[in-house]
């Protein structure tokens with residue numbers, strides 16, 4: 001069967017012929033991959049830039065891919081999933097030692113000794129079949145067959161928003177009618193994560209603007225229009241936000257906006273590795289302190305966030321069907337993945353690899 005292999009920290013990727021996995025054992029399922037998504041993390045690995053990427057123990061190659069949807073083909077004993085069920089695998093597997101990992105919250109692993117499928121220490125899902133434990137599978141309803149591949153990136157967004165809500169309980173942040181309609185959220189960056197944050201925050205009742213240095217491309221216009229959010233060019237004349245979500249990892253952009261944020265506002269940091277550099281002044285720190293600004297970084301997601309991501313996707317499947325479909329801007333064969341794994345295609349939001357129908 002086919003698999004996309006990488007050898008971090010070496011550059012490049014290769015489509016190879018590898019052995020089909022064995023029959024699933026107790027508690028395991030055999031999954032036939034339908035689609036896998038390509039994200040910045042994959043490209044970071046392929047370019048050799050992502051420092052923490054590594055193959056499984058005692059191996060020199062890693063199967064790439066952490067955003068996937070597949071169909072259960074066979075089940076081992078003691079498994080509740082059935083042949084034909086659609087599933088999305090979760091990414092991080094805990095250290096088995098710390099309390100967070102023991103209760104399924106490996107997204108908050110304390111030791112750092114976790115592995116992440118397709119990223120560090122465990123083979124990923126860019127392959128025709130994989131065997132994995134049922135506990136790491138999230139069931140997806142049949143109507144999400146074509147868009148359920150967005151569950152993984154969305155799970156990260158769901159976690160970020162959950163943290164925001166948990167932490168903002170420090171103050172009365174809802175409006176007089178107990179909604180968020182009086183609150184403005186700026187989402188920096190209009191990639192898949194930016195658009196998914198926008199959709200989630202709109203669903204939760206915020207006024208949302210997606211910000212970028214440039215004008216929107218056709219897909220970005222379509223999606224933002226369909227979900228009822230503004231696309232604004234970064235620069236002067238923007239209102240003051242209550243919330244900033246950064247998905248670009250750009251300190252230059254972030255620091256420009258930070259001093260505009262309203263009192264008791266919040267900043268969610270999600271973007272990484274832009275490679276930019278910017279100084280932070282004591283004046284800005286003073287302002288953040290004096291105005292009670294919350295800053296939180298967020299990475300990864302637990303199984304409950306995947307499940308909630310599936311709930312959002314089901315809702316949007318009815319509410320914003322166009323937006324969801326439009327976000328998947330191209331479908332590529334695994335044989336042609338090399339190019340797509342090196343760089344973004346023009347106008348891309350999300351590129352996916354098609355493994356089977």
Ligand code: BGC
Nearest residue numbers: 039041091116156299300301
């Ligand atoms: C994945 C996360 C992972 C992170 C590591 C992201 O692309 O979606 O699951 O924890 O990369 O930085």
Ligand code: ZN
Nearest residue numbers: 039040041066
């Ligand atoms: Zn990713």
